[in-house]
Amino acid sequence: MIKISNLKKYYGKNRGIEDVSIEIKEGEIFGLIGPNGAGKTTTIRILTGFLSEDAGEAKINGFKLPEDINKVKKDIGYIPGEVNFYGDMKIKEFLKFNRNFYDNVDVKYEKEIIELLGIDINKKFKELSLGNKKKVAILQALVHKPKYLILDEPTSGLDPLVQQKFYSLIKDHKKMGCAILFSSHILSEIEKLCNNFAMIKEGKVIKSGAIDDLRDISSRVITVYGLNDTLNNFKFTEKNNAKEFLVKTKDIHFFIKELSNFNFEDIEIKKPDLEELFLKYYK
Ligand SMILES: Nc1ncnc2c1ncn2[C@@H]1O[C@H](COP(=O)(O)OP(=O)(O)OP(=O)(O)O)[C@@H](O)[C@H]1O
Helix, strand or coil: CEEEEEEEEEECCEEEEEEEEEEECCCCEEEEECCCCCCHHHHHHHHCCCCCCCEEEEEECCEEECCCHHHHHHHEEEECCCCCCCCCCEHHHHHHHHHHHCCCCCHHHHHHHHHHHCCCCCCEHHHCCHHHHHHHHHHHHHCCCCCEEEEECCCCCCCHHHHHHHHHHHHHHHHCCCEEEEECCCHHHHHHHCCEEEEEECCEEEEEEEHHHHHCCCEEEEEEECCCCCCCCCCCEEECCEEEEEEEHHHHHHHHHHHCCCCCCEEEEECCCHHHHHHHHHC
8 A cells, every 4th residue: 555644845945745645555556736936846756765744754664764765666667747857878788787687577468558658769868859868767666566556647749549548557457456646737647547636735635535425426417508596596607608506416306397498499418527526626
């Protein structure tokens, strides 16, 4: 398990994080979201052994970070937000170096990922584009089939096709029982991939829980176009020349009955948009 409790970190007088607590179980993809400067990377840097905390604690499999990083290093896969490897090294040399470090690299799997993502291992790192550098970072993070994956905006810079391939690799790791921390600004990918999430703002967790609970799966957004009247029992907000109602699924037939007394042009019924809900918290 990855367990972070009341973690706090200041850079001198500057707040990094104030109070962050999250738990990620094996077989779970956990979304870490929040605006620029919220504290996601600071949290991740402590978890990956690069920074020490001021208060609270971060643990992986019971080992305290950053102190015990060497005891869990081989079980962790990490994709940093900014990928900076050894510029003059060819990718194939880098992979050899990586195989020596992680004595548990699955060489067959390494080959599979190289083919899946289309990585040119004969190129030097400095010759690669941003997206292709990111592909090497993905490869390096996954080849030893880690038990814990820590991903800091892993899809930034990837084209949509490679993104899809990356998602399938991550889902495979989830099936293998990996505990995955996935930091991202792309709310739709958090919605699609994650079971649970935490939103950090100004260094504190302001909202967390199951993605499905957040969405309020028992309600529907009903947009009615060309309706000039108001309904007695249902409130609405005016949006793009239409009236938008949030209606509990159990009340939909009452809603339709009441609406049928009036003229309107068109109607659209959909599940609440998670992206809109997330954006409210960003503001
Ligand atoms: N080396 C540093 N020195 C001083 N302040 C820092 C340093 N690194 C981060 N900070 C500050 O800590 C806060 C949290 O930054 P952090 O990089 O953790 O946020 P983030 O959520 O990862 O942001 P983003 O989404 O922009 O990557 C910010 O206010 C940032 O300015």
